[in-house]
Amino acid sequence: MASQSPRSLGILTLDIGQPHHSVDLEGPGSILNPASVGCPVILETVPGAWSERVVRGDPELATAYVAAAQRLVERGAIAVSSDCGFTIRHQAAVAASIDVPVAMSSLLLLPTLLRQLPPRAKIAVLTFDSTSCTDDLLGLDDPDDRARVVIGGIEGSKYWHDELKYPTPPTDVAAMEADVGECITHLRARHPEISAILFECAGFPLVASAIRYLTKLPVYDITGLCRLMIASVA
Structure with a gap:
């Protein structure tokens, strides 16, 4: 599934202890599926980026993320993203290290989305782990904006437990x-x-x-942000 096309999106992937599973590569909507982002993808595993370390925010991973991002650009990536939203902690370091657009997390969208809605409306941020999705990751300086954000997580669920295992088992989409x-x-x-x-x-x-079908609400995610990046530079 990886490609070295000049129009490729580079994706920094978690270290799951084995090759990424076919459901992640081929499943509709997966960031690792070229159809989801509108172009070929290049995958670069970040050594030591186990889910638990990334979710909890191990600062020592910054160097590994920067080095992996540089490898992606060398391989032909015209933009770089990540398969874990908690890597927003490394957004600044990665963006400063390469000369292509970088969007490590869908959380970058939050300030913009708040301004698309009326002031009375709220946005639900659905996260892998709400205990680690702290205010410093949201990019919001205005307390009124923060009051409009509701955070909910699936910590303790089957998917949560599976993703913290090493090696990581195949994704149970129905459980998710x-x-x-x-x-x-x-x-x-x-x-x-x-x-x-x-x-x-x-x-x-x-x-x-x-x-979307269940809630009849707009649902935003990292794949939409990646498509925007690719459309802007390709």
């Missing part, structure tokens, strides 16, 4: 859909002002269509 659906249902019951959903987790696009 059930966990994400239950989370957003609970959030909307407490916050009926929710008018849009942002997936922090770069795995969640696999169930984006199902969640």
Whole structure:
């Protein structure tokens, strides 16, 4: 699935202890699926970037992410992204190290999405782990903006447990859909002002269509941000 086409998107992938699974590479919506991002993809595993280290925010990973991003550019990537939204912690370091557009996380969209909605509306940020999705990752300086963001996570779920294993087993898409659906249902019951959903987790696009159907709300994720990058430079 990887390519060295001059129009390739470079994706920094988690170190899952084995080759990435076919469901992740081929599943509709997956960031690793070229059809999801509108161009060929080049994958570069970041050594030591196990899910737990990335989610908890190990600062020692910054050097490895920068080096892997530089390798992607050398291989022909015209833009660079990541398969974990928590790598937004390395956004500045990676962007400063290469001369192509970088979008490490869908969380970069949050300030813009708030301005697309009326002031009374809220956005639900659906995350892999709400205990690690702290305010410093949201990019919001205005307390009024922060008050419009509701964070919900699926920590403790089957998908959460599976992703923290090493090697990481194949993705159980049905379990993910059930966990994400239950989370957003609970959030909307407490916050009926929710008018849009942002997936922090770069795995969640696999169930984006199902969640749009369930909620009848706009659902934004990393694949949409990647398509914007590619359309802008290709």
